[in-house]
Amino acid sequence: MTEPEPSRTPYVNASATGEIPSFNGDEKAKATDFANYFCSYAQLYHQKQMLADHNRMAAYHAAILGNSDVFKGKVVMDVGTGSGILAVWAAQAGARKVYAIEYTDMANHARTVMEANGVDHIVTVIQGAVEDIELPIESDNLELETANEGDEHRVVDIIISEWMGYFLLRESMLDSIIRARDKFLKQRTGLMFPSHTTMYIAPVCDEGERKQGAGEYAGAMSDWSDFCETTKHIYGVDMKTLESNFDREQKDYYLFSSRWTELPSEAVLAEPKIIKYLDLSTCTLADARGIESDATDNSFDFEINGNEYAGPISGLSGWFTADFKSRTDDVGVKCAPKVQNPAFLSTGPENGYTHWGQQTFYFLSSIPLLNNETTHLSGAIEMQRTKENSRLYNSRLRYTSSRLRKDNKDKKNGEEENTKILMKSAMVEQVYQIP
Numbered sequence: 001m002t003e004p005e006p007s008r009t010p011y012v013n014a015s016a017t018g019e020i021p022s023f024n025g026d027e028k029a030k031a032t033d034f035a036n037y038f039c040s041y042a043q044l045y046h047q048k049q050m051l052a053d054h055n056r057m058a059a060y061h062a063a064i065l066g067n068s069d070v071f072k073g074k075v076v077m078d079v080g081t082g083s084g085i086l087a088v089w090a091a092q093a094g095a096r097k098v099y100a101i102e103y104t105d106m107a108n109h110a111r112t113v114m115e116a117n118g119v120d121h122i123v124t125v126i127q128g129a130v131e132d133i134e135l136p137i138e139s140d141n142l143e144l145e146t147a148n149e150g151d152e153h154r155v156v157d158i159i160i161s162e163w164m165g166y167f168l169l170r171e172s173m174l175d176s177i178i179r180a181r182d183k184f185l186k187q188r189t190g191l192m193f194p195s196h197t198t199m200y201i202a203p204v205c206d207e208g209e210r211k212q213g214a215g216e217y218a219g220a221m222s223d224w225s226d227f228c229e230t231t232k233h234i235y236g237v238d239m240k241t242l243e244s245n246f247d248r249e250q251k252d253y254y255l256f257s258s259r260w261t262e263l264p265s266e267a268v269l270a271e272p273k274i275i276k277y278l279d280l281s282t283c284t285l286a287d288a289r290g291i292e293s294d295a296t297d298n299s300f301d302f303e304i305n306g307n308e309y310a311g312p313i314s315g316l317s318g319w320f321t322a323d324f325k326s327r328t329d330d331v332g333v334k335c336a337p338k339v340q341n342p343a344f345l346s347t348g349p350e351n352g353y354t355h356w357g358q359q360t361f362y363f364l365s366s367i368p369l370l371n372n373e374t375t376h377l378s379g380a381i382e383m384q385r386t387k388e389n390s391r392l393y394n395s396r397l398r399y400t401s402s403r404l405r406k407d408n409k410d411k412k413n414g415e416e417e418n419t420k421i422l423m424k425s426a427m428v429e430q431v432y433q434i435p
């Protein structure tokens with residue numbers, strides 16, 4: 001999923017706790033969240049955009065219908081069913097009961113879809129936030145995994161959901177998935193679909209888009225100059241005093257926001273680096289928050305060999321993949337059913353169009369690659385929810401570049417190759433918003 005391009009002014013939905021409002025928001029935060037985040041999902045126009053993303057569709061279709069042995073006779077929950085497509089597939093794969101949960105009025109359309117596809121006796125659509133709803137455990141005769149205290153809702157065998165936002169975490173719907181898992185999923189045997197997700201970054205060459213951003217910024221500032229002149233001459237008021245504020249605003253918008261890109265695989269200059277891996281059976285709400293400065297995986301050291309055609313480095317691009325495979329945690333490996341036909345979704349440049357695309361963080365100035373020299377791009381990435389809005393993220397990049405030449409000239413027998421540092425840049429630190 002992903003909501004459509006956001007407006008220029010990010011909305012404010014922050015609750016006192018920084019939680020997403022569907023879990024813990026005051027009335028105002030909930031209303032703002034509904035008006036801005038959820039409202040687009042109530043439109044068929046937007047659901048259709050996701051339904052027409054064939055990489056997305058093919059992965060979920062293969063995951064569910066390719067593993068009907070796993071779904072047969074099971075109780076399934078589709079968190080955020082939207083138009084209901086995943087719930088229909090779960091029923092077609094042989095699920096005994098499917099609960100399709102949807103916050104928005106799209107729930108009404110989902111009910112119609114269930115009837116039209118002859119699965120309304122299997123799928124029950126429940127309208128509400130998954131954080132708030134209850135399952136009809138008694139009336140539907142659902143089996144609890146244990147009689148232990150705290151497990152009185154754990155009747156679900158498989159949670160399916162398409163919760164991923166731009167650069168995986170944007171929209172923060174993962175919180176809702178974790179809460180649904182911890183309340184409803186059978187702990188020992190339950191499966192999460194997707195089961196694992198991986199975030200990647202890689203240095204990319206894409207000067208066209210980088211220069212376009214720079215050009216748009218320059219255009220906005222030149223327009224501001226004209227505007228100031230006109231306002232002074234014609235209306236007699238000096239607006240120049242606001243120039244630095246306008247400049248800040250335009251920089252944040254055009255230069256320090258990541259951009260949605262559909263990069264060709266040739267744009268990727270080095271082996272992508274994993275910056276976060278999530279096991280959906282075990283990950284915590286803290287894991288879902290973002291990427292902390294002291295995270296284990298968040299640093300990178302890309303080695304890029306220059307040749308006469310390569311480069312320059314225009315920025316770093318980020319994307320994610322999702323796996324639908326067997327559980328890998330200790331309990332799950334022993335107790336949960338095996339997923340015989342794993343499925344996979346990639347939103348990376350090697351896989352062509354998805355509606356997620358990649359989020360590319362363009363550098364203010366590109367980094368040249370020189371023929372026969374190795375350029376290192378090393379640093380770290382952080383990702384944090386914004387203070388104003390718990391569904392949006394900022395990303396902090398820190399990086400230096402250095403150019404090395406491996407020198408054989410002075411090499412005597414048995415001696416290591418000599419590495420000369422030809423250039424090392426100052427550290428660049430920049431916060432980007434993920435719009």
Ligand code: SAH
Pocket residue numbers: 001002022038041042050051079080081082083084085086101102103104106128129130131161162163173176
């Ligand atoms: N499953 C559908 C739609 C995915 S979009 C498909 O794959 O095509 C995600 C959906 O989740 C949206 O319709 C959104 O309204 C819903 N959603 C997001 N958070 C939710 C929550 N906490 N409770 C219930 N529904 C939620």
